[in-house]
Amino acid sequence: MATSSPWLTWAFSPTISAILVTLVISLLLPVLVHSYLYRKATAQALPAFLLIGPSGAGKTSLLTLFANGTPSPTHTSQETQTATCQLPSSALASTDRYRSVNDHTHDQPQLLLIDTPGHGKLRHHALASLTPATALKGLIFVVDSAAVSSAAGLTETAEYLHDVLLVLQKKHTQSRTSKGSQGIAVLVAVNKQDLFTSLPVGLVRQRLEEEVARVRLTRSKGLLVDSGVGLTDDGEADDESNWLGQYGSKEFKFGHMEEYGVEIEVVGGNVKGEGEEKGRVDGWWGWIGENL
Amino acid sequence: MLDGVEILTTSGIVLWRRHYAPIPRSVVNSLVADVFIEDRRLQTGDTQQPPTSYRKDKYTLKWTRAKDVGLVFVAVYQSLLHLSWVDTLLTAVKTLFLKEYAPELAKPHLTKLDPARFDPTFDALVRKLDTGSTRRPSVPDSEGPGELTPPSSSASATEEAVDEPPPPPPPQPLFRKPTAPASQRDDTSTDATPVPTPDTSRPSTPASHLLTAKSGPGKASRRARKAQQSFGNSSAPASSGDESATGRAQAGKTGTAKAKRRWDADGFAVEGEEEVLDYSTAGATPSQADNAAGQREAADVPAVDSAQMGTRTPKGHFILKDLDDDISALLANPPHQQNHPPTQTTPSDPTLLTTATTKLTSLFQNILGNKSLTATDLRLPLAQMRTHLLAKNVAREAADRLCAAVEEDLLNRKTASFTTVDATLRQAMSSALTKILTPSSSLDLLRDVTATTTTTTGAGARPRPYVISIVGVNGVGKSTNLSKLAYFLLQNGFRVLVVAGDTFRAGAVEQLRVHVGNLSALARRGGGGSISLFERGYGKDAAAVAREAVGFAAGGTTTTANAGGGAGGVGLLFDVVLIDTAGRRHNDARLMGSLAKFSQWAHPDKVFMVGEALVGTDSVAQARNFAKEFVDGTGRLRNNGIGMDGFIISKCDTVGDMVGTLVSMVHATGIPVVFLGVGQHYGDLRGLNVGWAVERLMR
Numbered sequence: 003m004a005t006s007s008p009w010l011t012w013a014f015s016p017t018i019s020a021i022l023v024t025l026v027i028s029l030l031l032p033v034l035v036h037s038y039l040y041r042k043a044t045a046q047a048l049p050a051f052l053l054i055g056p057s058g059a060g061k062t063s064l065l066t067l068f069a070n071g072t073p074s075p076t077h078t079s080q081e082t083q084t085a086t087c088q089l090p091s092s093a094l095a096s097t098d099r100y101r102s103v104n105d106h107t108h109d110q111p112q113l114l115l116i117d118t119p120g121h122g123k124l125r126h127h128a129l130a131s132l133t134p135a136t137a138l139k140g141l142i143f144v145v146d147s148a149a150v151s152s153a154a155g156l157t158e159t160a161e162y163l164h165d166v167l168l169v170l171q172k173k174h175t176q177s178r179t180s181k182g183s184q185g186i187a188v189l190v191a192v193n194k195q196d197l198f199t200s201l202p203v204g205l206v207r208q209r210l211e212e213e214v215a216r217v218r219l220t221r222s223k224g225l226l227v228d229s230g231v232g233l234t235d236d237g238e239a240d241d242e243s244n245w246l247g248q249y250g251s252k253e254f255k256f257g258h259m260e261e262y263g264v265e266i267e268v269v270g271g272n273v274k275g276e277g278e279e280k281g282r283v284d285g286w287w288g289w290i291g292e293n294l
Numbered sequence: 295m296l297d298g299v300e301i302l303t304t305s306g307i308v309l310w311r312r313h314y315a316p317i318p319r320s321v322v323n324s325l326v327a328d329v330f331i332e333d334r335r336l337q338t339g340d341t342q343q344p345p346t347s348y349r350k351d352k353y354t355l356k357w358t359r360a361k362d363v364g365l366v367f368v369a370v371y372q373s374l375l376h377l378s379w380v381d382t383l384l385t386a387v388k389t390l391f392l393k394e395y396a397p398e399l400a401k402p403h404l405t406k407l408d409p410a411r412f413d414p415t416f417d418a419l420v421r422k423l424d425t426g427s428t429r430r431p432s433v434p435d436s437e438g439p440g441e442l443t444p445p446s447s448s449a450s451a452t453e454e455a456v457d458e459p460p461p462p463p464p465p466q467p468l469f470r471k472p473t474a475p476a477s478q479r480d481d482t483s484t485d486a487t488p489v490p491t492p493d494t495s496r497p498s499t500p501a502s503h504l505l506t507a508k509s510g511p512g513k514a515s516r517r518a519r520k521a522q523q524s525f526g527n528s529s530a531p532a533s534s535g536d537e538s539a540t541g542r543a544q545a546g547k548t549g550t551a552k553a554k555r556r557w558d559a560d561g562f563a564v565e566g567e568e569e570v571l572d573y574s575t576a577g578a579t580p581s582q583a584d585n586a587a588g589q590r591e592a593a594d595v596p597a598v599d600s601a602q603m604g605t606r607t608p609k610g611h612f613i614l615k616d617l618d619d620d621i622s623a624l625l626a627n628p629p630h631q632q633n634h635p636p637t638q639t640t641p642s643d644p645t646l647l648t649t650a651t652t653k654l655t656s657l658f659q660n661i662l663g664n665k666s667l668t669a670t671d672l673r674l675p676l677a678q679m680r681t682h683l684l685a686k687n688v689a690r691e692a693a694d695r696l697c698a699a700v701e702e703d704l705l706n707r708k709t710a711s712f713t714t715v716d717a718t719l720r721q722a723m724s725s726a727l728t729k730i731l732t733p734s735s736s737l738d739l740l741r742d743v744t745a746t747t748t749t750t751t752g753a754g755a756r757p758r759p760y761v762i763s764i765v766g767v768n769g770v771g772k773s774t775n776l777s778k779l780a781y782f783l784l785q786n787g788f789r790v791l792v793v794a795g796d797t798f799r800a801g802a803v804e805q806l807r808v809h810v811g812n813l814s815a816l817a818r819r820g821g822g823g824s825i826s827l828f829e830r831g832y833g834k835d836a837a838a839v840a841r842e843a844v845g846f847a848a849g850g851t852t853t854t855a856n857a858g859g860g861a862g863g864v865g866l867l868f869d870v871v872l873i874d875t876a877g878r879r880h881n882d883a884r885l886m887g888s889l890a891k892f893s894q895w896a897h898p899d900k901v902f903m904v905g906e907a908l909v910g911t912d913s914v915a916q917a918r919n920f921a922k923e924f925v926d927g928t929g930r931l932r933n934n935g936i937g938m939d940g941f942i943i944s945k946c947d948t949v950g951d952m953v954g955t956l957v958s959m960v961h962a963t964g965i966p967v968v969f970l971g972v973g974q975h976y977g978d979l980r981g982l983n984v985g986w987a988v989e990r991l992m993r
Contacts, residue, residue: 057327058323062305062307065307066307066405069405069406070406074307074308074405074406075308075311075319076302076307076308077302077308077319077323077326078326078327078331079304080304080305080326080331081364082305083307083405084402084403085403085405086403117305119305119306122732122733122736123332123729123733124331124729125732126728126729126732153745157738157741158735161736161738216741217738220738220740221738223740223786224738224740225782225969225979225980225981278574
């Protein structure tokens with residue numbers, strides 16, 4: 003049409019300049035859009051390990067030891083703290099297991115440690131970090147082996163361990179994606195082995211298993227904690243889904259959790275040594291290396 | 295006469311500390327737990343204003359916080375002293391510390407700082423502020439790298455850094471030493487401070503006992519060490535630690551004419567001195583090696599040009615240069631005064647264009663997030679939130695405090711991307727509510743009952759019945775909820791004794807008799823428990839009835855119970871004793887006073903207060919008045935100074951969404967809610983699901 007703008011006519015005409023302009027725009031535009039969207043290089047997500055455990059077990063000290071090489075004095079935590087650490091040369095990462103011993107060209111891998119508060123009121127931080135499917139490679143449950151020798155300390159530790167394992171079990175059985183049902187490795191780090199009143203690792207494991215069995219029994223017989231059940235009919239609480247491990251079994255063993263992809267290993271050590279001794283944490287580093 | 299100052303992050307790592315006396319770790323830990331996490335107000339008594347100091351054992355702690363970087367600055371001193379300059383010290387320390395370490399603090403993932411940079415600043419501050427004659431040389435903490443100060447020197451701060459470096463401390467058994475009396479540590483005091491008795495109590499858990507900071511060897515003055523030994527802990531390991539301490543001090547002091555005297559466990563001086571117990575230095579003899587090492591390393595220390603750092607005043611005091619100007623400026627003009635003017639300046643006379651653009655940008659920022667929150671941003675949404683909470687039947691005091699806490703938390707934070715201010719506020723309020731409602735340790739009633747009734751070793755020597763008592767104002771549902779609790783216990787196979795402790799109200803005993811009859815019929819059908827009633831009619835003293843009942847349940851022989859049932863085997867006749875009490879107005883002093891006697895005679899394991907969900911603002915006063923009645927024989931509130939063990943909130947099915955009473959009662963006392971009554975039949979008892987409650991409140 004004669005009254006239409008001339009550049010529109012030119013744009014649709016088969017002239018060389020029009021073709022060239024089209025080519026330039028169609029090639030450059032995606033490049034520009036890509037460089038704008040990706041202007042900050044997305045950092046490679048480091049493998050993350052979560053430090054969890056009752057108050058006073060030594061989680062924050064462990065974090066400072068792994069991050070700085072020496073443990074700092076600590077007090078009760080109120081917030082989560084993350085730190086990046088590097089695997090020491092004594093531990094072998096599972097990704098490097100086929101390398102030759104004499105191969106020194108690579109760096110030890112880095113990992114992210116997340117420390118959570120252990121106080122009763124702040125445990126939701128920890129349990130909230132468990133549920134999203136981040137790059138959580140493993141869970142380190144720190145236990146105070148001297149507090150476990152008393153009944154109150156054992157109960158508190160076992161209740162927390164029971165809650166954590168139940169969350170993991172539910173994540174495995176009730177997730178709708180295959181990513182959510184991947185297993186997770188759990189290390190029960192028995193800390194404070196240098197103390198005089200500490201129990202040996204095997205005894206701690208046995209006592210924890212018995213106490214967790216008792217806790218799940220009383221939880222199942224206790225009152226329904228679903229306050230909504232009486233007031234509204236939101237559905238029935240499923241007894242089986244709240245039972246840890248094999249339904250109806252009398253004892254609880256850590257091996258029962260393997261069915262839900264949760265592999266539990268119990269290793270002892272101590273963050274702070276007596277006097278001038280350094281802590282012995284090689285077992286824990288070894289486990290981290292295996293699960294990296 | 296400060297005992298110590300610590301700077302720690304909110305995640306618990308101690309970034310810097312200075313101890314003048316050994317401070318047990320539990321002191322600061324309990325400050326964090328009680329004040330920051332649980333927010334207990336009962337100790338200060340004043341419930342409106344935020345507490346500024348905290349007392350624990352014989353220490354008083356004062357603190358200040360830097361919220362944006364997540365730091366807490368704590369000062370500890372003995373309660374008997376009254377130091378007025380501690381607040382100023384803390385404010386000045388905070389400002390100077392933040393200035394000094396600003397680049398490190400800006401980085402994320404902070405776990406460690408170089409502490410030595412702040413030491414001279416701090417010493418200068420203390421020297422300036424602590425004008426009293428009660429100063430003492432600092433005792434470096436035993437867990438740090440260990441600067442050794444020669445015992446009886448009153449060296450000024452700047453000379454400490456260039457002292458001979460310490461010989462390595464010996465491996466020492468981790469036993470806690472009694473803290474030395476403060477007055478013995480000070481050489482120049484003229485104050486007439488009374489000598490506090492040394493704390494030699496043995497803490498309950500061995501783990502905490504063994505992990506407290508050990509006062510290092512040779513770091514206390516000789517007099518203090520003598521005091522420690524003479525107060526005779528009588529445990530051999532402590533004295534062997536002291537022996538090595540004296541050996542250490544002896545090696546540390548080079549070139550003193552007098553030989554140190556050492557004492558053994560029996561209080562006698564050890565004359566022959568070759569027996570040094572420290573083998574940590576590799577060398578010929580320990581003392582020779584240490585002397586040699588000390589001299590060698592003293593020569594290695596580089597010379598320090600003192601003129602660079604500061605000047606000498608005519609009086610001979612050596613004052614650090616820049617710091618003095620900083621500090622005097624700081625002390626003359628405290629930072630909080632400096633902060634006021636900026637907030638008061640308001641933009642004057644904005645034109646139409648600027649208002650429009652600011653509104654648009656703020657609207658976009660609101661949607662897109664990453665907006666820094668100011669007080670004006672938060673004012674309107676907070677007011678709306680407060681009204682919302684009041685509409686949910688939360689008491690005004692609790693709503694105000696929650697909103698103040700959330701505002702303090704959110705001020706100057708940035709919103710996350712793509713969240714509005716409203717959404718951020720809701721999230722913050724949900725987490726604040728969750729934190730208030732979550733108990734520090736969850737109640738497992740069945741476990742506790744089983745443990746008490748079957749234990750034959752450990753703390754309780756012989757098994758005894760588990761005593762639960764129910765208190766509350768008139769008409770909240772005590773008897774009904776007691777029967778629900780009895781039904782729950784019966785279903786788990788326990789033998790229950792119901793005690794009619796309400797000897798006043800007409801028909802109270804008959805009501806319980808009917809309940810017990812129903813429940814025993816239900817128990818016969820299934821469950822395996824048994825239930826009986828214990829009553830003494832009307833007009834008797836409730837405390838006496840309760841005591842008699844507990845004795846009877848434990849297996850007493852002389853008294854008889856009504857309505858036969860549940861005679862057990864050997865020992866205990868009943869596993870659980872449930873005591874009903876009369877309803878009483880919380881502002882009637884005479885009736886409330888009888889509760890104290892009741893708790894002392896009956897020794898209940900658990901005291902539950904029943905509050906109805908329908909009550910309004912009265913709930914706060916009710917909870918407080920009931921909680922402070924339960925004192926034991928020594929006048930301390932039972933259950934670690936809290937009073938009661940839990941709330942049972944009844945009639946929750948009648949309120950629908952307006953469950954704000956939960957929050958009011960927990961806020962007032964810090965006592966958790968353990969059960970909810972959701973109906974008028976025996977099975978209508980539930981535990982508290984915090985997520986459900988918060989969701990109802992935020993709906």
